[in-house]
Amino acid sequence: MPELPEVETVRRHLAACLPDQRIVGVDLRREDLRYPIPVREVQSLVGATLHDVRRRAKYLLLDAKLPRGLPRVVLVHLGMSGRLFHEVGEPPEWRLHEHFRFRLTGDHGPSVLRYVDPRRFGALDVMLARDEPTHPLLASLGPEPLDDLTAAGLAQQAETCRIAVKAFLMDSRRVVGVGNIYASEACFHAGVHPLRPACSLSLAEWQRVVVGVREVLWAAIRAGGSTLRDFVGGDSMPGSYQQEFAVYGQAGAPCRRCPPCNHAVVERVVLGTRATYFCEGCQK
Ligand SMILES: [Zn+2]
Structure with a gap:
C-alpha cells in the first residue's frame, strides 16, 4: 500500500512534469473507485492548465486553472494499489485496470496522465480551490509530519x-x-x-x-x-x-x-x- 513517502515521491515526480500542461481531454472508463467520481466536474476540466502538484496526507492535489471560472483542485488518492504516472507522447493503448487518464499538451507536445488501480480503493474528485479546507476527506486531518507537527x-x-x-x-x-x-x-x-x-x-x-x-x-x-x-x-x-x-x-x-x-x-x-x-x- 502506498504510504506517505511513496505518495510524496510520486508528487515530486509529477510536480516536475505537470505544471503548465493543458488538459485537452479526460477519459473515464468507470464512474466510481472507492467513491463515485463526479463525472461532469471532471469533464469540465478540459481546457484547464495544471499549475502545481501538492500533497496533503496521502492525497495528491493538482491545482488547475480554467480560462474562465474559479480555480479547481483535482484530488487523487492511490488507495491500496493505485499508480498515477505521466507519459510523454500520444495516448497509448489502455492498460488492464487503467480507470482514467488526462490527455495533456504542453511545450514538448502531447502526453498523458494515467491512473491504474487493480483494487480500486483509490479516489478521484474535483473541488473548487476555495472549498479545499472543508472537503470531507481533508477537513479533519491532523498536521503534516514533515512540517507542521510539533x-x-x-x-x-x-x-x-x-x-x-x-x-x-x-x-x-x-x-x-x-x-x-x-x-x-x-x-x-x-x-x-x-x-x-x-x-x-x-x-x-x-x-x-x-x-x-x-x-x-x-x-x-x-x-x-x-x-x-x-x-x-x-x-x-x-x-x-x-x-x-x-x-x-x-x-x-x-x-x-x-x-x-x-x-x-x-x-x-x-x-x-x-x-x-x-x-x-x-x-x-
Ligand atoms: Zn535496544
Missing part, C-alpha cells in the same frame, strides 16, 4: 489520552501519514516504548518522537527518490523499493542500538490488529 501540539492532545503512543501516532486526526511501519520505527528512534499510554510521555519524549517520525519518513523518501525509475512508469508498485528497517519485521534480531552484552532482541506484539516491533532494552 511536540507541544502532540503533548497537549495526549494530556488525557490513555491509548498506546504507537496507536496515537497512527490516528490521522493527531498527525497524518504515520502508518504501521513508520509508527514502530519512530518509537524505536525516539527510545520510547510503543505501548506506553500517550498521556505518560514528557514534552522531551514527544520532541524525540517528532524527530523520530521525521527521520523515518525522510529516510523512506530518500530511498524512494533513489529508485524512482522503478515505479513511475507504472510497472511496479510504489513501496516495492528496498528500505532497511531498524525494528519493523526484525523480530528476534539483535537490537542495533543496545550494547551486544545486553543480548537485547527485537520483540513483536500485536496492538489492536497491527504487528508492533520494539526493543525492551532501550525503549522505555
